[in-house]
Amino acid sequence: MLLAAVTGAVVVSVVGYGTKPGDLLYASFYLAVCSVAWWAALRLPPGPARRPWLLVALAQTLWFAGDATELVNFYVFADVPSVGVADAFWLSGYPLMAVALTLMARRRAPGRLRSGVLDALAMTVAAAAAAWQFLIEPQLGQGYSMAETVVPVLYPIGDVVLLAAILFVALSPGARTAPTRLLLGAVLLYLLVDIGYNALPYVLDYSVVERIGPLILLGNAAVVAACLHPARAELTTPAEPTANLHPARVLFLGLALMTAPTLTLMHAGFGRAEIAALLATALCASFVLTRFTIAVREQERTQAQLAYQAQHDPLTGLANRAVLTGRLERQLSAPDASVAVLYLDLDGFKQINDEHGHEAGDAILTAVAARLSSTVRETDVVARLGGDEFVVLCPGLPAEEAAELAERVLQELAGPVAFRGVRLAIGASIGIAAHQGTRPCSTTALLREADTAMYEAKRRGRGTWVLGGTGAGSTAPHMAR
Known part of the structure; x- marks a missing residue:
């Protein structure tokens, strides 16, 4: 056209x-x-x-x-x-x-x-x-x-x-x-x-x-x-x-400030005194707008930092519970929604905390976050709910592929974590809940199903996964050696 x-x-x-x-x-x-x-x-x-x-x-x-x-x-x-x-x-x-x-x-x-x-x-x-x-x-x-x-x-x-x-x-x-x-x-x-x-x-x-x-x-x-x-x-x-304070925006605002004085002088005539006054006004406007821009940019950076802190776990940098539930709600509200949730709880984490201190526990949590992020797909969301509980949200992933992902996660987490010359053994139990859009489902219900499956995995011997609603699970535990 x-x-x-x-x-x-x-x-x-x-x-x-x-x-x-x-x-x-x-x-x-x-x-x-x-x-x-x-x-x-x-x-x-x-x-x-x-x-x-x-x-x-x-x-x-x-x-x-x-x-x-x-x-x-x-x-x-x-x-x-x-x-x-x-x-x-x-x-x-x-x-x-x-x-x-x-x-x-x-x-x-x-x-x-x-x-x-x-x-x-x-x-x-x-x-x-x-x-x-x-x-x-x-x-x-x-x-x-x-x-x-x-x-x-x-x-x-x-x-x-x-x-x-x-x-x-x-x-x-x-x-x-x-x-x-x-x-x-x-x-x-x-x-x-x-x-x-x-x-x-x-x-x-x-x-x-x-x-x-x-x-x-x-x-x-x-x-x-x-x-x-x-x-x-x-x-x-x-x-x-x-954040929309583009330099061009500031420039046009400056031109707007200078329009009225310029038009007034054009009507009255440009003498030396008038030109000096116009230049002084232009310089003052430039300085004020520059200072204004700096202040706004500082405020925008502060707001961005606060927004990041409100959406991420401070220790691991993963998404927090609010972000997870918001993303999951949007996924479930879509027509014919297809989504899987992996609910992870670390095995042996309390013992490591008690024996080696909270710094060792933080090292474990940070290592687990990094391994999870490197194992899942780019479209997946990894979140830490608190303590040693993690959730992976997988949009468009059927139950069978979610189980395969759980296997890869368990294998990745089975490797020990080095902390101050000590190899710390860690593992995880995973509960899986999958929704394929065949029935209405809420965020709370899907997370509860995954949480229940996770506890069933722990009951079966830890280092395993269980698919909620089916009882299917891994046949052998994955534990660090």
């Missing part, structure tokens, strides 16, 4: 935008883009994730209706009013697109948009100030009628609203891959075209200015390409909180 729009824009530019063949080609490509926009939106399942794309398709359609109205006025009625129905269509598309983008931002970060909104508003206010000075204020007091004065002013206002909405999306937490970049690029193209139509006639002939019109095709196609992209869900799916 994007490639087709690029081709269309180039063809339109070559044939001649503003001529009848060029305008017909432009309208044909634009109609195709609108059709694909509706198809892309309607193929999504009904729900909150589809609503923004429906609004996007409606906005595209209104903009196309404005272009079509303008073409009819020109080629059929030979009369293009300075203000007319086409403007009503064009202006109606701005709030719809802005609402669509805002809905995406709210879906990405429900209840967590405060920092992004504040930063976006700061940048938007700066853009609004520039729009007022260069685009809006010159339109006022020119002796035009009320409609001829108000309508041209509404376009820069619409651009500012669109800018705020796309900044909400860009500055919200979550991934910023191709779909987000396509939307950002589309809105920037809209803004460039609108600014060009308003500002360039002061320095260029309008026959040259209108050549930028085909860029609209690229923007519209980029929006549709974002909806068709396989990763489009990133725009409407709640995202994990992220």
Whole structure:
């Protein structure tokens, strides 16, 4: 779609935008883009994730209706009013697109948009100030009628609203891959075209200015390409909180701070004193923003450390009980869930603690954690529940393969652990519980089944495994020698 729009824009530019063949080609490509926009939106399942794309398709359609109205006025009625129905269509598309983008931002970060909104508003206010000075204020007091004065002013206002909405999306937490970049690029193209139509006639002939019109095709196609992209869900799916104080974000905030003083001096004139004041303001803003960035980065590092500590066992670095139960709940909540749990309890650990001290016990626990992590699959989760109890969560692993994994774990743990020149013998008893999605199952029930199987393994002689619910188990114990 994007490639087709690029081709269309180039063809339109070559044939001649503003001529009848060029305008017909432009309208044909634009109609195709609108059709694909509706198809892309309607193929999504009904729900909150589809609503923004429906609004996007409606906005595209209104903009196309404005272009079509303008073409009819020109080629059929030979009369293009300075203000007319086409403007009503064009202006109606701005709030719809802005609402669509805002809905995406709210879906990405429900209840967590405060920092992004504040930063976006700061940048938007700066853009609004520039729009007022260069685009809006010159339109006022020119002796035009009320409609001829108000309508041209509404376009820069619409651009500012669109800018705020796309900044909400860009500055919200979550991934910023191709779909987000396509939307950002589309809105920037809209803004460039609108600014060009308003500002360039002061320095260029309008026959040259209108050549930028085909860029609209690229923007519209980029929006549709974002909806068709396989990763489009990133725009409407709640995202994990992220540390998002990117250097570019600080740079744009600094530019926003400098906008008002710069515009004021541009209006008053640049003398030596004014330039010195502007440079001093820029330096102060740079220092303050740098200090602010350092403070925020330190806070982010502290938060990351606290988050890690809240999710990991401090001795072994393994996941803790909270992480294990959370992952297991998500696995069991999936349709046709398939998951296995290995519940391990070390054999002879208390004796080692009593004879060699707690440091030896810590060495055993650390060694067991390392051996478990190196034995299981990358997709498995190894957790320490406390004391000498460990759990391995194995998504998508059937019971037979879980038993094979238990055998490998027992063999790996059977080797002695060296501690201060002493070889400490250690082993484990493993209980296995497997869920294949054939019946409802809770996290508590599955862990209880594995725990019960583990105690049965200990009763049978330790160094063994038992599959819960079946009584099957290893035939020979695996003990350190």
